[in-house]
Amino acid sequence: MAKLIKNQQILDDTWQVLTPEDGADAATVAVPAGQWIVPLAVWQAQPALAARGDVAPLLEGADDPADLADQLGTLSLVAVNFPRFADGRGYSIATLLRSRYGYTGELRAIGDVLRDQFNYFTRCGFDALQPPVDKYTDAQLGAALASLKDFTDPYQASATFRDPLFRRHARHAA
Amino acid sequence: MYRYDDYDQQLVDERVAQFTDQTRRYFAGELTEEEFLPLRLQNGIYIQRHAPMLRLAIPYGNLRADQVRMYGHIARTYDRGYGHFTTRHNMQFNWCELEKMPEILAKLATVQLHAIQTSGNCIRNTSTDPFAGVAEDERIDPRPWCELIRQWSTFHPEFAYLPRKFKIAVNGAEEDRAVIRCHDIGLELIKNDAGETGFRIFVGGGLGRTPIIGEEIASFVPWQHLLTYCESILRVYNRFGRRDNKFKARIKIIVKSLGIDEFRRRVEADWAHFKDGPSTLTQQELDRVAACFVDPDYKTLPKTDAGYVQAQADSKPFAAWVKRNVRGHKRPGYASVVLSLKKTGVPPGDVTDAQLDLIADLADRYSFGEVRITHEQNVVLADVEQSALFALWEQARAGGLATPNIGLLTDMICCPGGDFCSLANAKSIPIAEAVQRRFDDLDYLHDIGELELNISGCMNACGHHHVGHIGILGVDKNGEEWYQITIGGRQGNLTHLGKVIGPSFAAADVPDVIETLVNTYVAHRHEGERFIDTVHRIGADPFKQAVYGDKTPAQRKVANG
Known part of the structure; x- marks a missing residue:
């Protein structure tokens, strides 16, 4: 079963990611019973999915989070895919969802989600991190939790630090 | 600091x-x-x-x-x-x-040094004028702003995996000594009509494979909004910059493909939501940082030190060094010194452990314990009393740091090239040395006057060859190293990209070609005219004619025309 890091804990996860076949029509792709993360195109083409409560949209790097802006108040999960860990578009998508569009539900990073990016993921607003299945042993995943805390007091404002360092603390000239 | x-x-x-x-x-x-x-x-x-x-x-x-x-x-x-x-x-x-x-x-x-974000597809070290704070033509000291940018860009969680590297430069003086229009973001510190500080912002400049001069995206951004505006630029770049081709991934490519107007529209649409947000700079934070960059404890000195003047009269070598390596200072009786790392036979920019110790000692002894590094790969002692210059010069000379060639042909910018760098197509250090040896006669060198010669070992252009008065670019042709020559490039307020003069040359021919270019300049120059000004006045043709004559490319050993 897939593992999920949420609230600094390792949980078993029951959501599955739906990957339609190439060329499939987003409007007719079947979304079976159970908890499914589906491509934004499927989510948009099948408005009935929103009412199910157990289906969530997946944003790719090229997707525009503005497309979800009207629905964010009712969504409990949005996923963002990182096809390669070096593709950083998802950090800006997360920032926009949290800071510009005010999304407060679960924001999950999936795909090539590695521990050395955990700190940056969470600061941009991801509260759920899902590394690839079998990427880490249980022991490695436990050790990886330490990476969430790589930097205690970062300079920047972000989703988890509403204010930059200079507004969080009284800094005195040394 | x-x-x-x-x-x-x-x-x-x-x-x-x-x-x-x-x-x-x-x-x-x-x-x-x-x-x-x-x-x-x-x-x-x-x-x-x-x-x-x-x-x-x-x-x-x-x-x-x-x-x-x-x-x-x-x-x-x-x-x-x-x-x-x-x-x-x-x-x-x-x-x-x-x-x-x-x-x-x-x-x-332990001494606050690090290697953070000096490589990779992230925001790199911010660069600026090496004479910041002491230059006579400075409008606004760029250093506090550079420090604010340093903090903002260090471990920025959103921008650590950009499409490509990202470089920011800041200028606060009349003359741009930071090449800001060849950076991904170039920031020019200015005051508006109301006397308020802000930034004229350029975006999408860069050298490398596709050299482009940056375009103005904003004519005046008030200083409080510097970081949010830069964040919006970075966010648009991070989302829409190309990731499919490393060679088209710099911000300059998307600025060109969208056009500056559409790029600006996207940035300002994003900025509308983040402007005035928590990242807006505060007067308190600016004051805290700026307090680190106040003037050191200068003495009140006469404008000109009599002993210093006498020493120049007594010693021709000292006077030659003063002429090239000493600059004016905003405070009477002080000067800024450039220690040359361009001694013939030493790779440009290289420095030994003993020289590093000496530089530190000279800084402690004569310049309030601080040094600056220039993008021309030299070392600046910014705050030296005129009366100390002779003693400083003697010690620097003993340590091989007093070559009197700043701004002259042998003060060349040069990347490590094929001797060290795995990206390089060709060596650059031996070319630099061969040219330095050709022009080793100091009287000749001084007669030629100001001439910036920049060498890059590949098109990534770490040696800034595009903006050299003469640029040399190493190219690979069927596994052999060849060198392409450009003339007419320059940095500063009139930043300009040089033009290739023709087919490339074998390494052994490069000193001859440079000498021919210099001789052509000497033959055509007006009284007091610099090489670059002659090139722009008479055009490249007389130089091409002198180098290639009537020979067709096939008659010379050429490659990569």
């Missing part, structure tokens, strides 16, 4: 701990090469021809004497006794072992 508080120090220490564990996991097989690559790059470590190279950040070029001594220690202990100053305020060591890097970084952190 900026002084770290506990928060700054904690971040650097936490970085060392993070990378120490990453290196451990790499050697334990828990991190693949591919996964480790951006981690080591963002800690300044390249795997080069001979050994890993460590590139250390010199934030906006400023160093304390004790930090320079630490470089000397690293050079002695972990390297082969020397280091290399780059064209972007960095120090590079070429022979350190990967296993030792965490230990080296931990030592550096």
Whole structure:
């Protein structure tokens, strides 16, 4: 079963990611019973999915989070895919969802989600991190939790630090 | 200089701990090469021809004497006794072992030095005018702004995996000495009609494979909004910049493809939501940082020191050095000194451990314990009393740091090239040396006057060849090293990209070609006219004619026309 890091804990996860076949029509792709993360195109083409409560949209790097802006108040999960860990578009998508569009539900990073990016993921607003299945042993995943805390007091404002360092603390000239 | 508080120090220490564990996991097989690559790059470590190279950040070029001594220690202990100053305020060591890097970084952190974001697809070290704070033509001191940008860009969580590297430069003087229009973001500090400080912002400049002069995206952004505006630029770039082709991934490509107007529209649409947000700078924070850059404890001195004037009359070599290597200063009786790292026979920018110690000593003795590094790969002592210049010169000369050639042909900018760099198509250091030997006669050199010669070993253009009055670019032709020559480039307010004069040359021909170009200039120049001005007045044709004559390319040994 897939593992999920949420609230600094390792949980078993029951959501599955739906990957339609190439060329499939987003409007007719079947979304079976159970908890499914589906491509934004499927989510948009099948408005009935929103009412199910157990289906969530997946944003790719090229997707525009503005497309979800009207629905964010009712969504409990949005996923963002990182096809390669070096593709950083998802950090800006997360920032926009949290800071510009005010999304407060679960924001999950999936795909090539590695521990050395955990700190940056969470600061941009991801509260759920899902590394690839079998990427880490249980022991490695436990050790990886330490990476969430790589930097205690970062300079920047972000989703988890509403204010930059200079507004969080009284800094005195040394 | 900026002084770290506990928060700054904690971040650097936490970085060392993070990378120490990453290196451990790499050697334990828990991190693949591919996964480790951006981690080591963002800690300044390249795997080069001979050994890993460590590139250390010199934030906006400023160093304390004790930090320079630490470089000397690293050079002695972990390297082969020397280091290399780059064209972007960095120090590079070429022979350190990967296993030792965490230990080296931990030592550096004890004196607030680091290698953070000196490579990789992230926001790099900010660069500026080496004469910041002392230049006579300065409008606004850029250093506090550089420090604010340093903090904002360090471990920025949103912008660590950009499509490509990202470089910011700041200028606050009448003359741009930071090449701001050849940076991804160029910031010009200005005041508006109401006397308020702000930034004229250029975007999408860069050299490299596709040299482009940056375009103006904003004519005046009030200083409070500097960081949010830059964030919006970065966000648009991060989302829409190309990731399918490394050679088209810099911001300049998307600015060109969208056009500056559409790019600006996207940036300002994003900025509308973040402007006035928490990242808006406060007067309190500006004041805190700016307090680190107040003038040192200058003495009240006569405008001209009589002993200094006499020493120039008495010693021709000293006078020659003063003419080239000493600059005016905003305070009476003070001067700024450029220590040349362009001695013939020494790779440009290279410095030994003993020289590093000497630079630190000279800084402590004569310049309030601070030094600056220029993008021309020299060292500046910014605040020297005129009365101390002779003594300083004698000591610098004994240490091989007083070649009187600043701004002259032999003061060339030169990348490490094929001797060290695995990206290079051709060697650049031997070319620099061959040209320096050809022009080693000081009287001749001074007669030629100001001439900036820049050499890059490949089109990535670390040697800024496009903006050299004469540029030399190493190219590969069927496994052989050839050199393409440009003329007419320049940096500064009139930044201009040079034009290729024709087919390229074999290494052995390069000194002849340079000499022919120089002779052509000498034959055509008006009284007091610099090489670059002659080129722009008469055009490239007389130079091409002199170099190639009537020979067709096929009659010369040429390649890569």
